[in-house]
Amino acid sequence: MNDGNTTLYGVLGHPIHHSFSPAIHTAAFEANGLNATYLAFDVAEDQLEKAVDGLVTLDAKGWNLTMPHKTKMCGLCDELSEAAAIVGAVNTVVNDHGHLTGHITDGAGFTAMLRAQNFDVKGKRVVLFGAGGAARAVAVQLALDGAAALSIVNRTLSKAGMLADLISANTACDARAIALSDEKAAAEQILAADLLVNGTKLGMAPNPDTCVLTDPALLQNKPVLADFVYNPLNTRFLQMGREAGCRTFDGLGMLLWQGALAFKLWTGEDMPVAAVRQRVFHQ
Structure with missing residues (x-):
């Protein structure tokens, strides 16, 4: 249940109604017993900076970016991970008291998925x-x-x-x-x-x-x-x-593992990927 101590996370995109991220992270927070909430925000391309300022003001601890914001978010971060700097895109932000670090977990999530299956x-x-x-x-x-x-x-x-x-x-x-x-x-x-x-x-x-x-x-x-x-x-x-x-690996694994890496960056905890997959996707 949300209360005065609930930590805010979210995802920014336009459109955003199709996103599985709220369901994935909500299931992970509940599984790990964390007092946190994850919301989807429909943010037009020219409103990203205002939305980020709002999230910082609200002390959101982190958020994801989807289209069309991944590239522009790079310029709003104080620091970028090595991969994000090379790719020129950010899909995960960690907010440390207003210091924003941008990461790109798409690729790292993909290789983490493979390693989890011993490849x-x-x-x-x-x-x-x-x-x-x-x-x-x-x-x-x-x-x-x-x-x-x-x-x-x-x-x-x-x-x-x-x-x-x-x-x-x-x-x-x-x-x-x-x-x-x-x-x-x-x-x-x-x-x-x-x-x-x-x-x-x-x-x-x-x-x-x-x-x-x-x-x-x-x-x-x-x-x-x-x-x-x-x-x-x-x-x-x-x-x-x-x-x-x-051997084959389906696309749901990549989707879940990029979310799992964002979850780890924000909370320091491991997402129970198999349990979240079963709960959200019944797979």
Whole structure:
């Protein structure tokens, strides 16, 4: 029950009605016995600074950012984590008496999810499909966590090239860009990969039959497959992986673990991820 000692957290976005974050964090607070509340705030793009000032005034201890605020929030922080500085985006803010530290937990949540299932990206060869905002955060974190090689396969080669250049300039990872239309070059990297990641919207409802992979033979060496998409959970990409005998990770894991890292930054406690998944998503 909320009272005069309840700690305030929240998420800012526009629109925001679709966000699962309030349900996820409310379940985590209740599971851990914390006197805290998490609210969703619909904040227009030109109102972000005012909203942040309001949260600081109200002594909110932290908040998340979703579209369209992740990039602009960087300029409102007093300090950025290494990943947030490289990516140029913030999805989690810690408020320490008005000192705002910005983090990006999308990528770190993704690699934490993998580690929780005993898969460490250090020294691994990775193929990432996509170069959008979430893919950018995951690509940077894969490199920071020690991936040996990262091939970014994208419909627009120039966008993948800019991301590969960013990674090469800031990490020791061997990053390269490949056009999705260059099937031969993509196939060579897929066959050599330890991990394949779908960071695109292909496979997402209402087009669940779409897939970044078209040839199941490319999975003959049984890489691990991970998908950003969580609607549906059982994407065509992951179906192909399971049919080939590969380990697979659905998009709900990434969603929960990026929230778990924000929860840890704010409270110092571990989110009971499996319990929250069951309570919120019945999975």
